[in-house]
Amino acid sequence: MNKKVPFKNKFDTAKKYDNISTYLLYSSTILLIINFILGNFTDFPLAIVRWTEIINCLIIISFSISEFIVNFTLYEAESHRREDFVDNSFKSLIAENRTEGYYTNDDIKSGLYKMGVNNFESCFFSYNIAKKIYRFCGLKLF
Numbered sequence: 663m664n665k666k667v668p669f670k671n672k673f674d675t676a677k678k679y680d681n682i683s684t685y686l687l688y689s690s691t692i693l694l695i696i697n698f699i700l701g702n703f704t705d706f707p708l709a710i711v712r713w714t715e716i717i718n719c720l721i722i723i724s725f726s727i728s729e730f731i732v733n734f735t736l737y738e739a740e741s742h743r744r745e746d747f748v749d750n751s752f753k754s755l756i757a758e759n760r761t762e763g764y765y766t767n768d769d770i771k772s773g774l775y776k777m778g779v780n781n782f783e784s785c786f787f788s789y790n791i792a793k794k795i796y797r798f799c800g801l802k803l804f
Contacts, residue, residue: 668759669746672739679732686725693718751777 697714700706745757750765753772766783770776 665764666759666762667764668757668761669739669742672735672742676732676735676739679728679735683725683728683732686721686728690718690721690725693721747780748777751780 693714697711697718700714701711742757746761746764748754749757749760751772751774765780767776767779770779
């Protein structure tokens with residue numbers, strides 16, 4: 663069965679904006695270091711140093727706006743994911759589009775028990791990811 667996850671696009675969009683934020687943060691940091699070196703250890707013209715400060719300020723403002731967009735997009739995506747979670751658990755019609763093949767317990771009757779199973783499945787999946795990350799880093803989890 664093919665997976666249909668309507669809210670995946672929103673998470674992908676948030677990830678793209680997060681990558682942009684990361685690049686803005688790195689470029690601001692690099693520009694700050696360059697500006698510090700030019701201003702304190704060289705005889706560079708003061709006008710150029712001031713222009714690099716202005717550019718850095720613009721990058722910082724762009725970073726702040728980008729982070730706001732990331733947070734807003736993630737909030738929207740999480741809202742859609744939660745709506746789908748409730749829809750799958752209770753067969754309600756809250757979400758605009760429902761997922762298909764996302765949950766592996768379609769044979770369970772709708773209700774609180776199915777909601778608990780969905781929640782356990784999600785927690786178990788997250789636990790296994792965290793365990794693999796800890797092992798990758800050389801740490802032990804429990």
